[in-house]
Amino acid sequence: MGDIGKPIRETERPAPVRPAEPDVEPVRAPPKPEPVKT
Amino acid sequence: MSAELAAEPLVGFRHWGARRGGLYSGIFVAGRFVPNPALGMIAPRVKPVPWPTDDNRVAKCFALRGHDAPHRDCNCGFAAYYALPDEPELPAPEAVWGAICAWGHVVEHQTGFRAQYARPIALLDLRSPGDYREKGKRLENAAAAYAIPLLARDELVAYARWHGELRAA
Numbered sequence: 001m002g003d004i005g006k007p008i009r010e011t012e013r014p015a016p017v018r019p020a021e022p023d024v025e026p027v028r029a030p031p032k033p034e035p036v037k038t
Numbered sequence: 039m040s041a042e043l044a045a046e047p048l049v050g051f052r053h054w055g056a057r058r059g060g061l062y063s064g065i066f067v068a069g070r071f072v073p074n075p076a077l078g079m080i081a082p083r084v085k086p087v088p089w090p091t092d093d094n095r096v097a098k099c100f101a102l103r104g105h106d107a108p109h110r111d112c113n114c115g116f117a118a119y120y121a122l123p124d125e126p127e128l129p130a131p132e133a134v135w136g137a138i139c140a141w142g143h144v145v146e147h148q149t150g151f152r153a154q155y156a157r158p159i160a161l162l163d164l165r166s167p168g169d170y171r172e173k174g175k176r177l178e179n180a181a182a183a184y185a186i187p188l189l190a191r192d193e194l195v196a197y198a199r200w201h202g203e204l205r206a207a
Contacts, residue, residue, distance in 0.1 A: 001052060001117040001150070004148065004151070006147060007146070008146050008147060009146050011041055011043070011143075012043050012144075013046065013047050013142065013202075014046070014141060015141045016201060
């Protein structure tokens, strides 16, 4: 890393929040309809 | 200088040396990448380690009279610039640019910062011409190892902004 200049201030910062995993079953595609015999 | 409480992590941009999927801090000298020269001076036999792929890494200071990193009067800590340069330099074939998210204690400078904790969040899709190692997949290997995206410039900046505060330089 190169020069980043003089210090200006100091901070305390929170950790990043990761998106929560979904707690529900994934939506599944409905079963294919039976072919209609004529 | 007492630390102020800030609401968000800080995001920034930096370069690494990428080798076999690992992102290493270091310096570039005459077209070559030298990983972590400070560590090499105090412990020449210790192999440099890449940035971790998880969040459990705290910055260390390699000064003789060590202290918690980052210290205001030192250069230690995970460093990055606030802004991605208009034309990011690639001073060696291993050079790659990317964005990081930083938190914990942060020393904020005029054009960049040094942080206690940080992790890469994305890499810039810009490769050094003439880099034929790793079958031309150096960037892809690093992105896969850290499970982070490889993005064009505008996308990288937008993605970084989504992860925390992006300060104007």
